[in-house]
Amino acid sequence: MLKVEHIGIAVKNLEASKKLFETLLNTPCYKIENVESEMVSTAFFKTGDTKIELLETTNPEGAIGKFIEKRGEGMHHIAYEVADINAEVKRLKDAGFIFTREEPFRGADNKMVIFLHPKSTNGVLIELCQEIVGG
Numbered sequence: 197m198l199k200v201e202h203i204g205i206a207v208k209n210l211e212a213s214k215k216l217f218e219t220l221l222n223t224p225c226y227k228i229e230n231v232e233s234e235m236v237s238t239a240f241f242k243t244g245d246t247k248i249e250l251l252e253t254t255n256p257e258g259a260i261g262k263f264i265e266k267r268g269e270g271m272h273h274i275a276y277e278v279a280d281i282n283a284e285v286k287r288l289k290d291a292g293f294i295f296t297r298e299e300p301f302r303g304a305d306n307k308m309v310i311f312l313h314p315k316s317t318n319g320v321l322i323e324l325c326q327e328i329v330g331g
Contacts, residue, residue, distance in 0.1 A: 197284070201277040201325050202240070202247035202305075206263050206270060210252035214239045217250060231304050236260050238304045249275075249304065273311065275323035281308050284324055288312065302328070 207213035214225050218241070227240040235258030239250040251272060253261035263272060278284045281300045289295070294313040303309035307325040314321050 197276040197278055197324075199277050200246065201275040201307075201323075202249045203271065204249045204251055204273040204275065204323070206260050206267075206272040207250050207252050208264060208269055210237050210239055210250060213250050213252070217241055217248060221248070227305065229304050230254065233301070234258065234260075234303070236304075240305060247305075273321040273323050275309070275325050278324050278326050281310065281324055281326040285310060292316070300324075300326075 205213075210228075214228075217239075218224055221241050221243045223241055223243055225239045225241055228238065229240075230237050232254075235253060235255040237252045237254055241248045241250075251260045253259075253264065255261060256265070260272065285295065285300065294316040296311040296313050300308045300310040303323075303325065306328050308328055309323055309325045312322040312324070
């Protein structure tokens with residue numbers, strides 16, 4: 197793994213949370229994006245080498261909607277950048293880790309992503325992500 201790519205935070209209201217984080221981090225949001233396949237709207241911030249992703253559900257039945265219903269707003273996941281997502285998935289599967297899906301898929305911010313199930317990572321949802329070249 198190359199670095200922490202971003203920290204995902206589940207929020208109830210993206211617009212209100214965007215304003216809060218712009219003030220908190222003293223930097224503007226640089227991207228808002230809908231990921232229809234995941235039923236989520238996202239807002240991204242960058243401070244130093246760290247990115248923060250705010251996630252608001254677009255459907256209460258989506259993963260973020262269910263997360264907020266069960267746990268409330270707060271940290272949802274930690275994402276790690278990897279050089280070769282397919283090689284990392286194989287390495288981690290061979291080591292016994294469990295994933296929420298079988299294959300990486302297109303996520304927000306021009307990334308291929310996949311999540312490790314919290315059952316295999318001490319209760320923390322871990323995202324692996326790789327920049328899509330030419331995407």
